[in-house]
Amino acid sequence: MDEINTSLLLKRPVNLKVIVTARWKEEMQQQLQSQINQLDNQIQQIEMQEKRAVAELQKQNISSSSPQINQQIDNVSLQANHKKSEILEQKNQFLQQIQQVQVVELDQEVVQGQIENFFQVRKGDNLIQKLNIEIVIRDGVIEEIRGDI
Structure with a gap:
């Protein structure tokens, strides 16, 4: 066959x-630091978006004084805090990686x-x-x- x-x-x-x-260690630390900086920027953007959304809802609350708006404000803050905690977790992982890069021989x-x-x-x-x-x-x-x- x-x-x-x-x-x-x-x-x-x-x-x-x-x-x-030494070059690899330096490049890795720079990459990780850059990612940490991006995460810090994301946290700042989330905080600014949260402040704008809460301010807008508070304006609506003054004009209509609805209990639903207070719930919406709480929801906005809860969502923002959840996103920030996820980002902070990522940031901590990158910080740990920087420490590992520093100690590797x-x-x-x-x-x-x-x-x-x-x-x-x-x-x-x-x-x-x-x-x-x-x-x-x-x-x-x-x-x-x-x-x-």
């Missing part, structure tokens, strides 16, 4: 590791993330070995490709 299809193209995750350098390998890659398999290949692959970079330059390409 003659096999026409002898291989298959698959997609796999590839672990991306970086070798910690130079020349240590750190997982940076994953990318995807297509690869060919044939009958008889060890799929587990083909799936275990990682790229190691130093300051953006590939130093090593580990695994069965």
Whole structure:
């Protein structure tokens, strides 16, 4: 029996590791600080939107004195506080990441993330070995490709 299809193209995750350098640490801290600054801006925007909405509702309350407006004011404040707490949680995660970046030792390998890659398999290949692959970079330059390409 003659096999026409002898291989298959698959997609796999590839672990991306970086070798910690002073440059990498500085860049990571800058990126994280930039994200923290964006979150701080979001919190300020939410607070300004909340103040405007509450002020508008209070104006309506003066003219109509409806108990529903007080409930609306409470709802606006509750929603704003909920959004702010979510953002503060993210900010705390970034602050923890900054601390981790500061204490990681130079020349240590750190997982940076994953990318995807297509690869060919044939009958008889060890799929587990083909799936275990990682790229190691130093300051953006590939130093090593580990695994069965």
